[in-house]
Amino acid sequence: MPFFSFLRENVRWLAGGFxxxxxxxYGQTFFIALSAGDIRAEYGLxxxxxxxxxxxxxxxxxxxxxxxxxxxxxxxxxxVTLVIVPVLAFACVMMALSQHxxxxxxxxxxxxxxGQGMMSQxxxxxxxxxxxxxxxxxLSLTAIGVNAGEALFPTLFVAIALAVGWxxxxxxxxxxxxxxxxxxxxxxxxVERSPxxxxxxxxxxxxxxxxxxxxxxxxxxxxxxxxxxxxxxIGTTIFFHQxxxxxxxxxxxxxxxxxxxxxxxxxxxxxxxxxxxxxxxxAIALLPVFLIPLGFACLVLGFVDVxxxxxxxxxxxxxxxxxxxxxFGALWPEVYGVKHLGAIRALTVAVMVxxxxxxxxxxxxxxxxxxxxxxxxxxxxxxxxGACLMLVGVSRRLKGRLSAAA
Numbered sequence: 001m002p003f004f005s006f007l008r009e010n011v012r013w014l015a016g017g018f019x020x021x022x023x024x025x026y027g028q029t030f031f032i033a034l035s036a037g038d039i040r041a042e043y044g045l046x047x048x049x050x051x052x053x054x055x056x057x058x059x060x061x062x063x064x065x066x067x068x069x070x071x072x073x074x075x076x077x078x079x080v081t082l083v084i085v086p087v088l089a090f091a092c093v094m095m096a097l098s099q100h101x102x103x104x105x106x107x108x109x110x111x112x113x114x115g116q117g118m119m120s121q122x123x124x125x126x127x128x129x130x131x132x133x134x135x136x137x138x139l140s141l142t143a144i145g146v147n148a149g150e151a152l153f154p155t156l157f158v159a160i161a162l163a164v165g166w167x168x169x170x171x172x173x174x175x176x177x178x179x180x181x182x183x184x185x186x187x188x189x190x191v192e193r194s195p196x197x198x199x200x201x202x203x204x205x206x207x208x209x210x211x212x213x214x215x216x217x218x219x220x221x222x223x224x225x226x227x228x229x230x231x232x233x234i235g236t237t238i239f240f241h242q243x244x245x246x247x248x249x250x251x252x253x254x255x256x257x258x259x260x261x262x263x264x265x266x267x268x269x270x271x272x273x274x275x276x277x278x279x280x281x282x283a284i285a286l287l288p289v290f291l292i293p294l295g296f297a298c299l300v301l302g303f304v305d306v307x308x309x310x311x312x313x314x315x316x317x318x319x320x321x322x323x324x325x326x327x328f329g330a331l332w333p334e335v336y337g338v339k340h341l342g343a344i345r346a347l348t349v350a351v352m353v354x355x356x357x358x359x360x361x362x363x364x365x366x367x368x369x370x371x372x373x374x375x376x377x378x379x380x381x382x383x384x385x386g387a388c389l390m391l392v393g394v395s396r397r398l399k400g401r402l403s404a405a406a
Contacts (some may be wrong), residue, residue, distance in 0.1 A: 001287055005275075006137060013130055016077070017142035020123035023181045025149030026088060026173055027115010029236070029356075032108065034157050035095070037105030038166045043101055055357050057105050061113035063352035067348025068113070073339075077126040077189040084122065088114040092174035096167045102272035112353070120146075121349060124329040126340045131194035134281060138327035140275025144268050146325075182222035196244060207402065209337030215344050223394045224331065225351055225388045230291055231324040233355045234298065234380045235317060237404045240360035248373060249305050259314035266315055270322025280309045283330040284398050287391040291384040299351065302374045328352075335398060 025031050032054075040050050072080055091110035100103050123142050131138040161169040215221050238245065247255050272355065277286060297316035300309050332348065333341050367373055 006134060012188045013193050014138060014141050016185055017123045017127045018118050018145040019181065019185050020332055021142055021145030022149050024115050024119035024145065024176065025153050025187050026092060027111040030150055031153055032111060034154055035166050043104060053105055054108060057108035058353060059114050060109050060118055062350040062357065064113055065117045065350040066347045069118065070343045072122055072342035076192060078186050080122045081185050081189060084114050084118040085177055085180045089174040089177040092170050092177065095371065096170035097153040099123045100287050117349060121346060125345055128329060128333040128341050129338045136275040137328060140271045141233050143271050143325040143329065146391050147264055147268050207334065208237060208338045209339035212223045212339050212343040212347060220394055220398060223390060224343050227287060227291065228324060228328055228331065229352055230384055230387055231320055232352050233359045234294060235321065236335065236356040237359035237363050238377065239364060244373065255307060256310050259310050262311060262316025263314040263318040266318030267322040270319045271306040274323040274326040278326060278330050283327050283334050286323065286327055287374065287395040288388055290320055291388050295384030296361055298377050298384065302378035302381060315343040371390055
């Protein structure tokens with residue numbers, strides 16, 4: 001079959017991209033939050049104080065990424081790996097040994113910048129350059145590395161922390177980066193791949209290579225951001241306030257937690273399907289439809305208070321999440337070329353991190369003002385449908401621009 005032939009011919013590069021996003025889990029919110037209770041207890045922090053510290057450190061990493069992230073345009077994927085993985089391991093050691101709140105802030109900043117930020121930046125930029133006509137399939141396989149991490153690492157880390165303590169758990173995480181992740185990834189991505197080196201992967205059309213300065217002066221750049229940032233903003237916001245949500249609905253937290261398996265499964269499935277669709281139709285063609293499931297998900301969760309609405313929300317959100325994770329990697333090289341892809345992606349990732357950091361705070365502020373939380377979720381759904389309508393025009397105009405350029 002063509003898909004398995006594609007896997008066999010490109011296994012080293014696909015595995016390298018997968019492992020980069022897989023080990024980026026150590027800097028993702030879901031993993032750091034596993035130690036949140038122990039951190040608050042040992043540093044004497046309230047929920048609000050730790051949340052503020054985490055938000056500030058995350059925003060600082062978002063401000064740093066546009067400049068530091070450009071190294072992927074100048075250095076090879078292997079060289080970038082040899083830099084960022086040791087620094088991520090050092091941050092894990094700091095988490096294990098730190099006793100001062102200032103060092104905790106620096107630790108979280110490094111985990112966010114080199115984990116969620118640079119590991120993903122290196123993966124998606126390299127894959128975006130290495131593949132052209134089959135870019136969608138390659139990016140979908142890379143993107144599910146995070147889902148694999150979400151499935152494996154929480155249970156594994158909790159077991160380790162129970163056995164040897166949470167601080168020693170972070171030391172073991174650091175060792176895994178140096179002993180497993182660094183040599184494996186550096187070996188797999190040591191050879192650069194050309195899109196023309198494999199039969200059938202020649203670029204479909206010549207795309208002019210935009211600089212980042214040109215991209216930020218392009219009005220379509222901001223319209224695209226308004227669409228592709230929605231899943232991260234909405235998902236992070238709802239997950240952050242999930243305890244408040246289940247209290248409002250009269251659900252149990254255990255029931256709501258059980259819905260994550262459904263979301264993860266559908267995210268992986270839809271990501272793989274999206275990869276195939278992007279290769280066949282283009283990422284631009286999917287822009288007007290990828291937010292539709294998320295829009296319905298928010299309307300169901302906002303209007304319906306019975307238990308099944310939680311499963312409906314998570315299932316529909318998983319469909320949009322899977323498509324958006326692949327779309328986010330394929331869209332920028334399709335529209336702006338690959339020569340300055342790292343610089344452009346660094347800016348878009350920084351905006352995404354900023355949005356996910358500000359969403360929970362903005363929603364919490366509105367809750368404190370007495371604005372109904374279900375109403376806020378309904379507005380998020382309406383935003384998705386409005387963004388879909390806007391992206392219909394954007395998609396049409398971008399297709400016209402690319403055709404004229406070709």
